[in-house]
Amino acid sequence: MNGKVWLVGAGPGDAELLTIKGRRLLEQADVVVYDRLIGPGVLECASPEAELIDVGKSGGRHPVPQREIEKILIEKAREGKRVVRLKGGDPFVFGRGGEEMEALAHEGIPCEPVPGVTSATAVPAFAGIPVTHRDYASSLHIVTAHKRKDAPIDYDVLARLEGTLVFLMGASEVREICRSLVEAGMDKNTPAAVVERGTTARQRRVTGDLSDLADRAAQLEKGVRSPAVLVVGRVAALAEALDWRMCLPLSGGRVLVSSVSRGKKGGCLTTLLRSRGAEVLEVFSSRTEALDVPLPSLDGYGWLVFTSAEGVEFFFQRLKADRRDIREIGFAKIAAVGSATKSAIESRGLRVDLVPPVYNGAALGEALLHECRFGGYPRLLLLRGEHGAPDLPRILKDGALDFDEVSLYRTVPVAIDSRSKDLDAWDVDAAAFTSASSVRNFAALYPNARVRAVCIGEQTEKAAREMGYETSVAKKATLEDLADAVERAIMDILGSGGCPRSKSAEEGGTIDARRNGDAPGGA
Numbered sequence: 001m002n003g004k005v006w007l008v009g010a011g012p013g014d015a016e017l018l019t020i021k022g023r024r025l026l027e028q029a030d031v032v033v034y035d036r037l038i039g040p041g042v043l044e045c046a047s048p049e050a051e052l053i054d055v056g057k058s059g060g061r062h063p064v065p066q067r068e069i070e071k072i073l074i075e076k077a078r079e080g081k082r083v084v085r086l087k088g089g090d091p092f093v094f095g096r097g098g099e100e101m102e103a104l105a106h107e108g109i110p111c112e113p114v115p116g117v118t119s120a121t122a123v124p125a126f127a128g129i130p131v132t133h134r135d136y137a138s139s140l141h142i143v144t145a146h147k148r149k150d151a152p153i154d155y156d157v158l159a160r161l162e163g164t165l166v167f168l169m170g171a172s173e174v175r176e177i178c179r180s181l182v183e184a185g186m187d188k189n190t191p192a193a194v195v196e197r198g199t200t201a202r203q204r205r206v207t208g209d210l211s212d213l214a215d216r217a218a219q220l221e222k223g224v225r226s227p228a229v230l231v232v233g234r235v236a237a238l239a240e241a242l243d244w245r246m247c248l249p250l251s252g253g254r255v256l257v258s259s260v261s262r263g264k265k266g267g268c269l270t271t272l273l274r275s276r277g278a279e280v281l282e283v284f285s286s287r288t289e290a291l292d293v294p295l296p297s298l299d300g301y302g303w304l305v306f307t308s309a310e311g312v313e314f315f316f317q318r319l320k321a322d323r324r325d326i327r328e329i330g331f332a333k334i335a336a337v338g339s340a341t342k343s344a345i346e347s348r349g350l351r352v353d354l355v356p357p358v359y360n361g362a363a364l365g366e367a368l369l370h371e372c373r374f375g376g377y378p379r380l381l382l383l384r385g386e387h388g389a390p391d392l393p394r395i396l397k398d399g400a401l402d403f404d405e406v407s408l409y410r411t412v413p414v415a416i417d418s419r420s421k422d423l424d425a426w427d428v429d430a431a432a433f434t435s436a437s438s439v440r441n442f443a444a445l446y447p448n449a450r451v452r453a454v455c456i457g458e459q460t461e462k463a464a465r466e467m468g469y470e471t472s473v474a475k476k477a478t479l480e481d482l483a484d485a486v487e488r489a490i491m492d493i494l495g496s497g498g499c500p501r502s503k504s505a506e507e508g509g510t511i512d513a514r515r516n517g518d519a520p521g522g523a
């Protein structure tokens with residue numbers, strides 16, 4: 001039976017500009033065939049089991065030829081797979097989506113396009129340029145600057161259009177396009193702008209008019225590079241006044257988040273950092289697996305102590321597998337480290353007797369100590385994951401409590417973005433860590449990485465220092481404080497940037513980029 005192919009637009013770079021439908025299809029895909037301009041963070045929506053095929057040009061390699069791409073799509077669909085063909089921007093805006101759909105139709109393979117946010121409108125928007133405006137432009141024309149002998153660009157027609165012109169694929173043609181438009185009769189004072197790597201942390205924008213834009217753009221370190229859009233028309237003059245993006249505190253910052261498990265701590269932190277303007281790459285998520293260790297008889301314990309919701313799940317799995325059940329615990333009490341763990345226990349129909357005021361191992365240890373002193377020093381059973389934080393057992397030991405510990409499961413990191421393997425190319429400004437284990441997992445996956453580590457607390461910082469990273473710590477162990485610490489780190493590296501804007505150029509036009517050019521080793 002044939003599978004199906006979805007031509008999904010991934011948006012212009014910012015991971016959050018992927019559509020909801022696009023994300024759902026990515027999550028469900030067996031195979032993802034993707035291009036070069038897919039933003040970091042988009043691919044990580046794919047399931048860890050999905051096969052990822054890179055057909056774009058990256059790291060000096062040539063892109064896979066179009067025929068070859070079509071063959072891959074046909075082949076994978078014939079195997080009955082759900083295939084997502086992921087393209088930058090919108091699949092039908094100069095994305096060769098039409099050709100691929102024709103090739104699939106020819107083979108009788110079902111195919112659906114899923115429109116995406118095109119760079120033609122989104123990249124100007126991220127540079128403060130609305131592509132239409134009641135007072136300045138009532139039409140929008142998206143033009144490819146890519147030259148084809150059989151279809152040269154008709155500048156005479158373009159010069160007569162009153163609306164906004166947006167040129168794609170023209171990074172190296174800015175001078176020629178501006179000159180040709182003036183030669184064809186367009187006013188040389190027509191405002192124009194180039195926006196490079198729009199919507200990403202490395203976005204750079206240059207504004208001017210048709211007569212001087214190319215010279216101004218030449219001031220950019222290494223000149224204008226692909227991908228870039230060229231906007232010509234009166235709306236381009238609004239960029240200065242409407243530049244909303246440089247006002248975000250983390251705009252221009254690239255932050256790596258090594259999330260311990262997807263959708264949990266890392267996920268929230270990612271959202272928090274993105275909302276402050278950072279570009280975020282989540283480098284791994286994790287998978288938990290049961291450990292095959294015997295569970296002791298439970299009737300001799302006065303307390304069962306859980307430190308994670310996963311621990312609760314694995315505990316019940318284990319009982320079931322051993323053909324035992326919860327009645328064994330008799331009147332033993334139950335402690336949970338925090339609210340998520342408590343909910344997991346309560347969902348099993350059990351009441352939780354103790355949750356510490358602060359959700360960490362040390363506070364749990366102190367609270368247990370207090371309870372047990374007045375409760376005749378019962379024995380405790382700690383039900384945790386492997387390599388749990390040392391605070392809890394240490395405090396119990398210091399308090400002379402009698403306890404056993406069972407490691408029910410372990411956490412294994414899983415890389416979630418294939419390109420994150422090449423961290424150097426991604427050129428991060430800072431990495432945020434929410435636990436010592438995430439530092440260790442990160443270091444195990446990327447032994448050569450040297451990052452500036454922004455840590456949630458002291459244990460995490462200690463682990464990061466042991467790896468030789470430059471470190472800083474959040475004021476308090478909350479995600480907001482961690483995000484504040486990331487802001488300070490970015491400020492340190494990129495300068496204050498933001499508002500008031502960091503600009504370099506004379507009257508009439510500006511270069512606007514928090515970082516003009518790349519750090520060494522940039523992508």
Ligand code: SAH
Nearest residue numbers: 089090093095118119168169197198227228
């Ligand atoms: N289908 C895509 C366009 C593909 S053609 C879309 O709808 O956006 C590739 C061109 O798109 C690039 O040469 C560049 O002109 C533009 N482009 C794509 N992403 C961009 C970005 N982040 N910043 C600036 N231009 C971009």
